[in-house]
Amino acid sequence: MSIRGVNISIKGLGYRYSSRGNPTFSNLMLESPRGEALAIIGRSGCGKSTLLHIIAGLNRPTEGTMHFDDKKIEGPSSRWVMMFQAPHLFPWMKVSQNVGVGLGFAGWPEKEKAERVAEALKLVELSDYADTNVQDLSGGQQQRVALARSLVMEPELLLLDEPFSALDAFTRASLQRDVRSIAKRLGFNLIIVTHDIDEAVLMADRALIMAGAPGKIVHEFAVNLTDPRQRQDPAVQSMRARLMDAFHTAAQVAGAPAEEVAEEAGAESSSVSQHA
Amino acid sequence: MSNDAAPGAAAAAAGLTGTRTSRAAEAAGRGFFNFSLGLLILAVLWWLGGYLIARNPETQSFSGFGLVQTLQSFPELWNQGKLQKAIAASMYRLGGGLGIAIAIGIPIGIIMGRSKRFRDLSNSAFQFLRMISPLSWMPIAVFVFAAWDDSIIFLIAIASVWPVMFSTAAGLAKVDPAWFKVARNLGATPVQMLTQIILPAISFDIFTGIRLALGVAWVVLVPAELLGVTSGLGYAIKDARETLSYDHLTAMVLTIGIIGYTLDTLCALLIKRFSWHRGDA
Ligand SMILES: Nc1ncnc2c1ncn2[C@@H]1O[C@H](COP(=O)(O)OP(=O)(O)OP(=O)(O)O)[C@@H](O)[C@H]1O
Ligand SMILES: [Mg+2]
Numbered sequence: 001m002s003i004r005g006v007n008i009s010i011k012g013l014g015y016r017y018s019s020r021g022n023p024t025f026s027n028l029m030l031e032s033p034r035g036e037a038l039a040i041i042g043r044s045g046c047g048k049s050t051l052l053h054i055i056a057g058l059n060r061p062t063e064g065t066m067h068f069d070d071k072k073i074e075g076p077s078s079r080w081v082m083m084f085q086a087p088h089l090f091p092w093m094k095v096s097q098n099v100g101v102g103l104g105f106a107g108w109p110e111k112e113k114a115e116r117v118a119e120a121l122k123l124v125e126l127s128d129y130a131d132t133n134v135q136d137l138s139g140g141q142q143q144r145v146a147l148a149r150s151l152v153m154e155p156e157l158l159l160l161d162e163p164f165s166a167l168d169a170f171t172r173a174s175l176q177r178d179v180r181s182i183a184k185r186l187g188f189n190l191i192i193v194t195h196d197i198d199e200a201v202l203m204a205d206r207a208l209i210m211a212g213a214p215g216k217i218v219h220e221f222a223v224n225l226t227d228p229r230q231r232q233d234p235a236v237q238s239m240r241a242r243l244m245d246a247f248h249t250a251a252q253v254a255g256a257p258a259e260e261v262a263e264e265a266g267a268e269s270s271s272v273s274q275h276a
Numbered sequence: 277m278s279n280d281a282a283p284g285a286a287a288a289a290a291g292l293t294g295t296r297t298s299r300a301a302e303a304a305g306r307g308f309f310n311f312s313l314g315l316l317i318l319a320v321l322w323w324l325g326g327y328l329i330a331r332n333p334e335t336q337s338f339s340g341f342g343l344v345q346t347l348q349s350f351p352e353l354w355n356q357g358k359l360q361k362a363i364a365a366s367m368y369r370l371g372g373g374l375g376i377a378i379a380i381g382i383p384i385g386i387i388m389g390r391s392k393r394f395r396d397l398s399n400s401a402f403q404f405l406r407m408i409s410p411l412s413w414m415p416i417a418v419f420v421f422a423a424w425d426d427s428i429i430f431l432i433a434i435a436s437v438w439p440v441m442f443s444t445a446a447g448l449a450k451v452d453p454a455w456f457k458v459a460r461n462l463g464a465t466p467v468q469m470l471t472q473i474i475l476p477a478i479s480f481d482i483f484t485g486i487r488l489a490l491g492v493a494w495v496v497l498v499p500a501e502l503l504g505v506t507s508g509l510g511y512a513i514k515d516a517r518e519t520l521s522y523d524h525l526t527a528m529v530l531t532i533g534i535i536g537y538t539l540d541t542l543c544a545l546l547i548k549r550f551s552w553h554r555g556d557a
Contacts, residue, residue, distance in 0.1 A: 058457060078463035088454040092476045092552035102462030104472070135554055153462065 005035035005189045006068040006080075006156045008055075013064035014214075015050055024050050025215035026063070030208070037183055037190040039200035039223075041247060042210035048193040051215070052159050055191065056082040068157065078102055080157040081150045085165060087142040089134040089149075096121065096130040099148045120152035123182060140171035147175065151182065157189040165195065176202050177228065184227065197247065201240045202229050209250040219250040319343060340522030346530060349523040358512065358524075359531065365507035366497060367535075369425060373432025374486075374493050380433070381440030381489070382482060386474065388441065389448025402441070410435035410496050414503060424505045428497070435496045436489035443488065447481025448474065479550040487543035494536045509535075 014026035024047040032038045042048050053059045055066065057076040066073040068080065081102075089098050100108075100117040108116075121127045124144040134142060143163065150158055160179070164172040180203045183190045192203055200207045201223055209219040221243055229236050326342025329335045339345060353359040388395045410431050417427035451474075459473045475482075501510025509532050516525035 056461060058461060076460050076463065082461050084454060084458070086454065088452065088458050090455060090458075090473070090476075092479075101459070101472070105459075105463045105465070105468050135552075149462070 004154065004156050005033075005187050007034050008032040008157070008189065008191075009067045010055070011065050013051075013054065013061050013066065015047075015054060015059070015062050017050075023062070023214040025210075028064070028215070028217060030217065032189060032191070032206075035184075035187050035189060037180060037192070037203055037205045039192045039194060039204035039207040040210055040217075041194055041197065041200050041207055042215070043251065044195070046210050046212065047215035048210055049161055051210075052082065052161050052191065052193050055157075056080060056159050058082070078106055078153045079155055080159065081153050081155040082159040082161065083146055083150045083163045085162045087139075087146040089142055089145055091133075091135050093134070094130070095126065095132050095134055095137070095145055098134055098145055099152050102149065102153045116152050117148075120148040123151060124148045124178070140167045140175075143167060143171075144175065147179065154186070155188055157191065158183065160190065160192045160194075162194055162196075163192075164199070172199075173202075173231065179203065180229075181227070197240055197244050198231065201225070201236055201243060202231065207243060209247055211250055219246055221246050338522055340524075341526050342523075345523040346526040349521075349527045353524060353527055359527075361507065362509045362512040362528065363531065363535065365505075365511075366501065366509045369428045369432060369501075369508065370493055370497055372425075372429040373497075374436055374489060376429065376433040377435075377437040377440050377489055377493070378486060381437045381485070382444050385441040385444025385482075385485075386448060386470075388445035389451075389478075395445070402438070405434075406438045410492075411499060414500065418504070428500045428505065431500050432493045432496055436493040439488035439492060440482070440485040443481050443485025444478060447478035447485075450481075451477045476552075480547060480553060483543060483547040483550055487540065487547065490539055490543055491536075494532075494539070498532060 008031065010028065010030040013028040013030070014023055016023040028051070040048050040051065050059070054061050055073075057073055057080065060074075073080075090101065093101065096114075096117050099120055100113050103113045103116060118127065118130070121130055124147050126141065126144055126148065129137065129141065129145075134145060137145065143166070147163070158179075163179075164175050167175070176199060179190070190203070192199065194200055204223050207221040207223055208217045209221065210216065211218045223239060223243070225235055225239055323343040326339065326344070330339040330342060340349075350359070388398065413431055413434055414427070417430045418424070421427040421430060455473055455477060456469065459469055464473065497508075498510040498513070501508040502514050505511050509528055512528045513525055516522070516528060
């Protein structure tokens with residue numbers, strides 16, 4: 001199977017919700033190579049969801065540019081798909097119809113659509129539920145349908161906004177493992193926004209720490225671990241501890257008086273973009 | 277009561293065994309029982325009223341209002357073709373007016389639901405127009421439209437457009453905005469957004485609005501037909517009164533009730549068919 005990822009290059013990105021208000025973030029740099037799984041972690045309200053919406057093309061940035069490979073990104077597309085915190089399934093459609101909705105938008109013929117939907121349902125282990133009313137599914141099953149609905153598009157980039165935070169620990173663990181392994185197998189990029197340090201360590205190749213107001217990427221952290229990753233594995237545990245330290249250090253820097261933050265964060269993020 | 281309900285009690289006993297179908301059957305059985313009993317009570321009261329009127333020498337000439345005479349006049353009305361003609365004329369006007377109300381109400385309702393600016397801008401005007409009694413447009417309608425039929429269709433349309441419009445807008449306002457985000461994210465074009473997301477999401481509210489509109493339209497239709505036109509159920513009532521054929525008059529009133537009830541039930545079935553909401557069985 002061919003690799004379907006993209007080289008992501010984001011430069012000088014800024015966004016403000018209202019023209020008079022403060023920017024949510026400004027002059028943000030982000031580079032991610034083909035096939036990378038990238039985690040973005042940060043305190044509540046620092047602008048992670050906003051950033052993800054912009055990358056997905058759902059909101060227009062107020063400044064800066066985004067390129068996937070050499071293509072400038074200016075709107076939503078089924079090639080970069082976002083999965084939200086809640087499943088947001090369409091209750092008037094059966095499970096299989098929900099999964100196939102994007103292919104329907106793209107005008108796929110019924111037969112090929114049905115085949116791809118069946119594959120996607122198998123991937124999330126819901127083949128037996130194809131004809132079920134989505135309102136009869138558990139929260140975890142619904143989120144797996146949402147995952148299948150995204151995966152069936154065979155996107156080059158899958159954006160995940162705290163996708164598993166509403167699920168129980170068992171479902172969460174298995175989905176974290178599955179999404180990473182599917183992404184690695186098919187070769188697409190992942191960008192995962194999360195509060196959960198464990199999730200970042202289990203799913204990402206690299207973690208970016210976002211902090212401050214306006215938000216910046218203040219630190220980057222390589223998650224050099226072999227797959228499959230087990231939570232109780234000592235290497236995973238120590239990686240987790242180091243990421244936690246890095247997060248607290250970065251958060252302290254961001255929590256310092258405004259001028260200092262700007263300086264420190266500026267220095268850090270320039271080192272990030274040099275590195276990338 | 278306990279005797280009448282014996283089948284229901286049997287079904288209830290079956291329900292205790294825990295099967296869902298028997299409980300549903302029991303509910304349906306009870307529904308039908310109540311439906312029939314209600315109509316029966318109404319018929320008995322009517323018969324009793326007719327009986328009292330016929331017995332009293334002072335009111336004897338109005339005995340045509342009675343249940344039996346009314347039912348007996350149906351075959352006559354049918355054979356003369358009066359009933360069919362009146363129904364056809366009324367249904368034509370109802371269909372025309374309601375069709376226009378739906379064709380105008382749904383798109384405007386969708387724009388209202390989607391655009392806060394349009395909602396703010398149009399709200400006072402629409403609320404104002406809505407509160408004008410539909411029949412008070414009659415002189416203006418007669419002035420504007422050459423044909424009586426057209427002015428009645430206009431009256432029905434202007435009376436029934438509001439429920440369709442406001443119900444559509446309210447339905448859209450309740451819709452989870454994330455659905456639009458998800459659809460856009462998966463590459464929906466504006467037309468696909470309308471046909472595959474917006475309309476199915478609010479079909480329940482649209483049909484609820486149409487059901488309300490039908491009720492209003494039906495109420496406006498009959499008085500509108502009392503003026504000017506020489507066809508339709510409203511005219512048939514007026515005609516029967518002028519020829520003192522009270523049995524025909526009541527037969528027409530009964531027909532209005534039956535048709536209204538049937539149309540309303542059809543709407544209720546449509547609502548149920550298109551509803552994805554849980555718990556409004
Ligand atoms: N629609 C909006 N209009 C105005 N301001 C907004 C809007 N959405 C978010 N904000 C503000 O932008 C900032 C960033 O919000 P965002 O949702 O991106 O944060 P987040 O990092 O995803 O937080 P969380 O971890 O709690 O999800 C917050 O301060 C928030 O108040
Ligand atoms: Mg968020």
